[in-house]
Amino acid sequence: MKKLWGGRFQKTPEQWVDEFGASIHFDQELVEEDIMGSLAHVKMLGKCSILTANEVEQITKGLKTLLEKAKKKELTFSVNYEDIHLNIEKMLIDEIGPVGGKLHTGRSRNDQVATDMHLYLRKHVSIVVELIEGLQKSLLNKAETHVETILPGYTHLQRAQPISFAHHLMAYFWMLDRDKQRFTESFKRINISPLGSAALAGTTFPIDREFTAETLSFDGIYENSLDGVSDRDFIIEFLSNSSLLMMHLSRFCEEIILWCSQEFQFIELDDTYATGSSIMPQKKNPDMAELIRGKTGRVYGNLMSLLTILKGLPLAYNKDLQEDKEGMFDTVKTIEGSLQIFIGMIDTLKVNKDKMEKATNEDFSNATELADYLSTKGMPFREAHEVVGTLVYKCIQLGIYLKDLSFEQYKEASDLFEDDLYDIINPYEAVRKRMSAGGTGFEMVKKAIEKAKTTVNE
Numbered sequence: 001m002k003k004l005w006g007g008r009f010q011k012t013p014e015q016w017v018d019e020f021g022a023s024i025h026f027d028q029e030l031v032e033e034d035i036m037g038s039l040a041h042v043k044m045l046g047k048c049s050i051l052t053a054n055e056v057e058q059i060t061k062g063l064k065t066l067l068e069k070a071k072k073k074e075l076t077f078s079v080n081y082e083d084i085h086l087n088i089e090k091m092l093i094d095e096i097g098p099v100g101g102k103l104h105t106g107r108s109r110n111d112q113v114a115t116d117m118h119l120y121l122r123k124h125v126s127i128v129v130e131l132i133e134g135l136q137k138s139l140l141n142k143a144e145t146h147v148e149t150i151l152p153g154y155t156h157l158q159r160a161q162p163i164s165f166a167h168h169l170m171a172y173f174w175m176l177d178r179d180k181q182r183f184t185e186s187f188k189r190i191n192i193s194p195l196g197s198a199a200l201a202g203t204t205f206p207i208d209r210e211f212t213a214e215t216l217s218f219d220g221i222y223e224n225s226l227d228g229v230s231d232r233d234f235i236i237e238f239l240s241n242s243s244l245l246m247m248h249l250s251r252f253c254e255e256i257i258l259w260c261s262q263e264f265q266f267i268e269l270d271d272t273y274a275t276g277s278s279i280m281p282q283k284k285n286p287d288m289a290e291l292i293r294g295k296t297g298r299v300y301g302n303l304m305s306l307l308t309i310l311k312g313l314p315l316a317y318n319k320d321l322q323e324d325k326e327g328m329f330d331t332v333k334t335i336e337g338s339l340q341i342f343i344g345m346i347d348t349l350k351v352n353k354d355k356m357e358k359a360t361n362e363d364f365s366n367a368t369e370l371a372d373y374l375s376t377k378g379m380p381f382r383e384a385h386e387v388v389g390t391l392v393y394k395c396i397q398l399g400i401y402l403k404d405l406s407f408e409q410y411k412e413a414s415d416l417f418e419d420d421l422y423d424i425i426n427p428y429e430a431v432r433k434r435m436s437a438g439g440t441g442f443e444m445v446k447k448a449i450e451k452a453k454t455t456v457n458e
C-alpha cells in the first residue's frame with residue numbers, strides 16, 4: 001500500500017511492521033481534536049493568502065463532513081494510514097479530491113499531534129475539575145448531617161482521640177481542594193498552541209500562529225518551535241496531578257474498606273456499590289473502593305512511563321513520543337471513572353452512627369482529656385501523662401475503662417481530681433471542646449463547612 005509519504009521509498013513495510021508502528025488503534029480518540037485543529041489551520045492558510053478562498057472553502061467543507069461523521073462514529077480508520085492525522089488527510093482527499101492535499105501546507109504531523117493533545121487535555125482537565133467538585137459537594141452533604149457523629153480518630157491505626165465524623169470527611173474535602181487547584185493551575189500551561197511550529201523549525205510560508213491560536217481559543221503560542229513540538233511537560237504534569245488525586249482517593253478507599261469490615265462496622269456501602277462472592281453467600285465486598293485503590297497503581301505507572309520516555313530524548317520530535325498517548329487516555333478514563341464512582345459511593349453510604357459512638361465509649365481515646373485536666377490544675381503535663389498512663393494500665397488489668405474507675409481510685413492517683421472529671425472524659429465533650437483553629441470541635445467543624453462551601457460552585 002502506497003504511503004502518503006512514500007515518494008522516496010522503493011519498498012513498503014510488511015503489514016505486521018506497519019501494525020507495530022501504527023497508532024491509529026488508540027489515537028483515533030483524538031479524531032475531533034484533529035479535525036478542529038485542521039479547520040483552524042486551513043482558515044489561517046486562507047487568511048494569509050497561502051491558499052485561495054475557493055480551496056479553503058472546499059477543504060473546510062470536506063473537514064466538516066468528516067467531523068459530522070466522526071461525531072456519529074461513522075468513520076472507518078485503517079492501519080495502512082498509520083495514525084489519526086494521515087487517516088483524516090486520506091479521507092479528506094477521498095472526499096474532495098487532490099485539493100485536500102493542500103491542507104498540510106506549512107504544517108507537520110509533529111505540531112499537529114501536539115496540538116491535538118493540548119486540545120484533548122484542555123477538554124478533560126475541565127471535566128476532571130468538575131468531577132472533583134462533584135465529589136466535594138457529596139462530602140459536604142454527608143459532613144453536614146454528621147457534625148455531631150463521633151468516632152475514634154486514629155494514629156498508628158490505634159484509637160487516639162475522639163473526633164467528629166464530619167471533620168474526618170472534611171479532611172478529604174481539603175485534599176480534593178488542593179487537587180482541584182493543581183488541575184486548574186495547570187490549565188495555563190496546557191492551553192498554549194504549538195501549531196505552526198511545523199516539523200521543528202517553523203516554516204517559510206507566511207503563516208499566522210497567533211490567528212490559529214485564537215481560533216482554537218488557546219491563550220498563547222509556544223515561543224520556540226523546537227519546544228513546541230517536543231514538549232510533553234503538560235502531560236506529565238497532568239499525570240502527576242492525577243497521581244496525587246488517586247493517592248488521595250486510594251487512602252479514602254482504604255478507610256472505607258476498613259470501616260465496612262466486620263471489625264469496624266462504621267459504615268455500610270449501598271448494595272449498588274458492592275458485590276457478592278461466587279462461593280460465600282454471606283459476603284458483601286467493597287469492590288469499587290478496592291478497584292479505585294488498585295487503579296491508583298496504573299496511574300502512577302503511566303506517570304513513571306512518560307517520565308522515562310522523555311528522559312534522554314534529544315530534540316525535537318522522536319517517534320518515542322507516540323508512546324505518550326495510551327497512558328494519558330488510560331489516566332483520563334481511570335480518574336474520571338473513579339471520581340464518578342466515588343460520588344455515587346459517598347452519596348449512598350450508610351453511616352452507623354451508633355457503632356461509631358459505641359467505639360468511642362469502649363476505649364481509652366479520652367485519656368488525653370484526663371492528662372489535660374490535670375495539667376490545667378497545675379500539674380506539669382509530663383507528670384499528668386504518667387499519672388493517667390498508670391490509671392490506663394490499671395483499667396487494662398481490671399478489664400474496665402476510665403469511666404468505670406471510682407472517684408476514690410482517682411483521688412488515690414492524684415489529689416487534683418474533682419468529681420467533674422467524669423464529664424471531662426465523656427467523648428462527646430472531648431470532641432465539642434476542641435475549638436482550636438482547624439480542630440474537631442462541633443462549632444469549629446460547622447464553620448469549616450461554611451467556609452468550604454464558598455470554594456465550590458453552587
Ligand code: ARG
Pocket residue numbers: 023027083084109110113317319321322323
Ligand atoms: N503518530 C505520531 C505520534 O503520535 C504522530 C506524529 C508523527 N510524526 C512523525 N514525524 N512520524 O507521535
